[in-house]
Structures are given as structure tokens and as C-alpha cells.
Amino acid sequence: MNVHPILATLRRHKTAAGLIALEIALSCAIVSNAVFLIGDRLDRIRQPSGLAEAELVHFQLVGITRVEDPEAQAAEDIAALRAVPGVRSVATVNQIPFGNSSWYSSLNLEPEQQNPTMQVTTYVGSEDLLETMGLSLVSGRDFVPEEYVEFQQAQSDPEVVIPAVIVSRAVADRLFPGENPLGRSVYVWGAAPQRIVGVVEHLAKPNDIGGPSSEHTSVLMPVSAPVQYGINYLVRVDAGRRDGVLEEGVAALEAVNPSRIVLEDRTRTFEAFRDDYFQDDRAMAWLLVGVCVALLVVTALGIVGLASFWVQQRTRQIGIRRALGATRGQIIGYFQTENFLIATIGIAAGMVLAYAINGALMGRYELPRLPWYYLPLGAVVLWTLGQLSVLGPALRAAAVPPAVATRSV
């Protein structure tokens, strides 16, 4: 490679070359971090809930008048919802993944533990909940009817025993890494332990409290959902019937008791909850995409601009080189090599800068270290960008006729 004379020339044009290298360095650093952040957001947006999302709708009602027997009314509601065509199963529930409001409990391994082993979010609901959610059990079983406890009772009576719990795989792995969690005891509610009877693959939390390290730290308890003041129904339907069930379901619930308010923004498909929940993440991802595109375009334009300027400035020199025997390919090669060298300097600086930015982000947010493979990837992207940008000017340079050496003064 004819690197030496090109470097010698660049050394005499440090400012222009340095500015382009700096532009490339900034692009490299910012784009690699931005792409990493986009990936992080996408992972979040795409995280599984564990539920049969495409088949779920949610109803939420609040009562305005006191009801004599809320349990009986809930049973009536469930029967009414079941009667809507397309409905496969119905369950009361206290909260849903990505639904925002959440019940949290500490989970302990010993009865009178000082510091809790971990925090978990607690899902409760009627007997068909696991089936309605469509959770997938990786081991163990669903609750049996005898295990269920009334919510009122569980809350008011400290002696009540909740015998079982189903945990997410994330909880099982945290508590008993490499061991079989089935049959092990944990303390979530009450003085008596709960025995783990099942493990589900995924069960996302209603919100992000606790940060990424506590993702999917959820448990399911055989306790009925509260029904006095407000009530939530999770309904599993044929995917194509979601909108119909929502409409007809509201009518059916109003028929049971018209003096209740159906909360419109909580009476939606599960997918609508998910969309809302990740709206900010999506906006941020798009913003970052925009930043990347803008930076790359500006960098490419900078390269095209400088290369065009140099080709024009060196027209005579190019003619001389042709007169001295350079082929067109060698002229193109000159500009490509020159760009490659500038890009390489920029990329090298950009990598250092990329880790510096990443380090700052890691300190401020709960963000992992930039994986090493972003660096070669970023380098290839910027090298390619540089080569493509310089190609037009280089072809113009190759078209300079050798007679320029003798004709122009």
C-alpha cells in the first residue's frame, strides 16, 4: 500500500483531515452507544409477558354504590362474560403485566427474617387465572381449588394459611439456583410458609419498579382478587373477537349492575396496555435512530465535501500523477486509501470515546457495558460509509485527463 506518501500529504493538511477524523470519531462513539441503547430499548419492548397476549382483553369497573354481596356479583359478572360469544375463559385478577399499578411483597426464606430475601410482585385472582393468562408451566402444577383463600380472610386473619405459591422462573433461579424449587417453602404472606407448587416460564411485572435486575420477579398466590370497591376481569377470547368481546362484555356487565363505572382506559385489549406501556421506549428508540441517521448523513456529507474540495484543489496534481504513469485505478485508490486512513484514525479515537460515553451512561443509568463486538461493527460501518462517500469524488479525480499536466499553467 502506498500509505507513506499519503500520510506525508495528510500531515501537511492536518486541520481538514483532523476535522473529518473528529467527525468520524464522534459518529463512531455516539452511533455505537445509540445503537446499543436502541437494542436495549427493543429488548425491553419485546420482552415477553408470559401471557397469551393476542387473546386477552381486560375489564375494570368501580362501584359507586355499596353492594350487599360483592362475591355473588362477581360470580354473576363472570357468568355474563362467559356467555359472550368468543369468550374462552374469565378470571378476576388484581393486576396485569404492563398495567402499571402493582402489589409488592417481600419474599423470605425464613419465618422471622430481618432483611427480605427479595421483593416480588404478587398476582392473585380466581381459580381460572393461570389458564386465562395462558401462562406456561415449566414444572409443577396449577393450584387446586382447596388451596384457594378468600382475599378478605387473607387480609384480616393473620392465622390464615395460604398453602401454595407459583413462582416465575426468574424467582426460582434467584432463590434456588441449580436446584429443584418444587416443594421448597417461602414466606410471602402470613406467618405460615407457602410451598412452591409450580414454576412458570415468564410472568412480567406490572411496572418497572426495582429496575432491570428485578425483571419478571413475580409470584402467583391462590388468593381471590378483591372485589369490593373495584374489580378487574381478565378474559381470554378468540383473537379475532377481542373488539367484539370488549363491546359486548361492557354491555353484559352493565346489565348485571348498571350503577358501576367501566374505566375506559383500563378496559382494553392486553396489546393496548403493552403499546401504552412501551410508548416512551419506542419514542426514545426512534429518537436515537434519528440521531444516528443524522450523524451518519452529516459525516458522509463532510467526507464528500472535503474529498470534492481536495479533488478540485489537486486537479493539476492528479494530471501530473497520470502523466507519470498512474492508472485511473491508482488515482481512485489514492483517494480511497486516504479516506481509509482518516477513517481509521477517527474510528480508533471513536472507540475510546465510545467506551467513555458508555462508562458515563453506566454510572448514571442501570446499563450494561457496551459489548466488544460493537467496536468492529461500528468500524466496518464507518469504513464503508467513508468508502462510499469518497467514491464519487474519486471517480471524478480519475476522470482528470493526463494532459492537464502540460496544458494548464
Added chain:
Amino acid sequence: MLHMQDVSKVYRTELVETHALRHFDIAVDEGEFVAVTGPSGSGKTTFLNIAGLLEDFTDGSYRLDGVEVRSLDDAARSRLRNEKVGFIFQGFNLIPDLNLFDNVDVPLRYRRMPAAERRRRIETALERVGLASRMKHYPSELSGGQQQRAAIARALAGEPRLLLADEPTGNLDSQMARDVMELLEALNAQGSTIVMVTHDLELAARAQRNIYIIDGQVSDLDLAEAAARPLVAAREA
């Protein structure tokens, strides 16, 4: 060495057609020193450019060192130019961003010569023109005469079969011009074939052979007759 037969060159622009060369015949033998004179615009540079493969010609035949160049593509012409021809320009045409060593290196790199061989040739060439001590200097740090000598070193380093010079002394004062002429004579004495365009009849007279170009053709006039003619071609009027 250089053999042109019935070569013509027409420049076409939107408005005019210029017949820069017409029925141009010339033969230059190995080891000759030929001076080319003629009025401005008569076609001297055109002849030299075609001889050095810098330009195509419209018609005729041109053999350089036995190779018919008419049918060669651009890459082959570039290679041939690089190997067989050394150019010396009126404006020196050194590359301002490179020092003398790297300037002389330019044509050698296009030939993909190994580094040690290049270094040897560059040093020899710069020594021959008396600039061995200025290798690290940039063109802007040298006088015109020194720059032209560096350009001659660059033309020599590739050991070309043919040296083409287009008014090599045109930008030099008379003392520097004489130095450069003496250098060319010395090179010719060592076996280089040289074709030099000049408007300096005194220098032309020192060459072995003189060719007078007028109106795109080699004229029959001899140097003395040529000297008596006006320096601007009649047809330009």
C-alpha cells in the same frame, strides 16, 4: 524509438475544429537529442503529448519503442507511459506536499517497485542532478532551477527509454536554463533519447537535430530559415 506516421489530431469543441496536427511524420532514433521549435499554437505540445501518451490522436500510426499504441486501453497506456517515458514540464510540476525524495518516488510506486530498489534509484537520480543533499526539502524551499532538476531526477528515476521535455527552460533565467540544458546534454551523452520543445533557438541549436513545426506539420525549413520567421503562426491571424 519514436515513429509517427501520418498522425493527425483534431480538437473539436462546440464551435470550432482545430487541426492541431495534420499528416504528421517523424522518426526519432535511440540516443538522439531532438529539439522541436515552432510558433506558438503550431502543435508542439500536442505532438509531445501524443508522443508521451498523454493524449489520443485522431488518425495515423504511432509506434513507441516498437509498440503500436493506437489500440491500447487507458490502463495499458498508463503502464507504458510509466515505463518508457519521462516527462519534464515547463512548470516543473513537482507535487508541493511531498519532499524531493517522495516526489521522485511517485512514478516508481506506480510501477510497484520494491522499496529498496526505489530508494537506490531515487538516491542515484537525485545525485545525478546534484540534489542529493536536498532530499528532505519541499519544492517550495528550492529555486526554479533546483525544482526543474528535481523534476528531471523524477523523470530519470524510472530509467525511461525516452525523455520528453516541453519548454523545460521556459520558466528559468538564462543561467539556470544553461544549467538544465547542460544536464540534459549530459544525460543524452549517457545514452538517453531526448525530445525537447523550446522556443529558445540558441538552446535548440545545441541539439543534434532540429525539427520545425508549423501549422501542425513538420516543416522542411532549416533552423536558420525558421529563425527568420515570425514566432506566431500565420493561420492564427
